[in-house]
Amino acid sequence: MPKITYIEHTGKSHIVEVATELTVMEGAVQNNIPGIDADCGGACACATCHVYVGPEWINKLPKIESAEEDMLDVAFEPNKFSRLGCQITITDDLDGLVVKMPSKQA
């Protein structure tokens, strides 16, 4: 299974294996990793699974869709590495993906 690294805003990192087909958000929630709230449960409707994707990974992800970009408008401190965890589906190509959580989700 692909290994995903989640880094809390404090710098504490969690390396977990996440099954393909799950999302970055689900990988965090199922492993009780703090920093991802996922209030709406993955409907791309709340922007509380906001992550900063490691710069080396940002171009390897599927292109951002407008619904996700719209939700990022209301995320906490978005930047050019911002994505919503619920919109990134894990594939074997994403083995080693690093995401960092913002200091808060809302």
Next chain:
Amino acid sequence: MIKTDVLVIGAGPVGIFVVQQLGLIGLKAEVVDNLDKIGGQCIELYPDKPIYDIPALPECTGESLTDSLLEQIKPFKTNFHLNERVQEISKENNTWKIQTSGKKTFIAPNIIIAAGVGSFEPRKFQIKDVEKFESKGIFYSIKDKNFFKNKKVCIFGGGDSALDWAIELSKFADITLIHRRNEFRGAEHSATIARQLEKEGKLKIKTPFQISSIEGDTKVTGITIKKDDGKLEKIATDCVLGFFGLIMKLGPIAEWGLNLDNKTIPVNTENFQTNKEGIFAIGDICTYPGKLKLILSGFHEGALAARACFKLARPNEKYRFEFTTTSKTLQGRLGIKKSD
């Protein structure tokens, strides 16, 4: 003061349906919701998104589901208290006293919390000292547009609220519209009007910028905004408006002495009562082994909680299980007159 059998907190699908279950067994309910409309997440987050897993409805939308549920509770003539958040609860003589943000008081032996992920509140600016200016130069909604007449106003956001207010207020105020990217997500038509007004010099647009700091002593005198590349820019302003949509917050529910498990309320699955007698939790906000956050689960949870409410609301009566297909009493409550 309003006396009722059950106070329902939350007017989402589960909160609406429990009113029907309560009404059928002869209990009166009042519903409080912090939003300005009925429907909860269904209306606020995904009114147009199709839902495919409501029993017997192959496909519906958040909006159509809400409308159908409201139709179903029509016979019970229920009061909805919108724009009201339940603030405090206290127990007096075996009954709950409930107070809302709008200073309404309810007396009820039962409270059903069907509050989803909590109440919807405006998402706020996340910068230093922003709280001290709130309602004193920094706003997240507009009550009276005339307040802004001839003032310098900075509006943040890229959705319909930001665009619509920028266009409207530009008629009589000095407006700067600021957004974190070049595209606006609000209606294309509105974005076109805003760009046109910018060309005519009636409105300033700054993109891609985000707020960096607020300046002022007792009142706001200006702000600093930051471009993508880190470049800073200062703008003199009297007011700052933020339209960043709504977030869900558990809010005062956390202060009521209920057991909590990661923003949800543990209940027993026999009657969905919390650790406090007479307080029940149903829908997304409750948790128990095997909990599924589905609307259909919330309907079942409400049916059981309603029966438990009966015991506390009618301590001297015996609850009788009946079917709507055959019971004259239930049909009477539904306002159905049968000729047979």
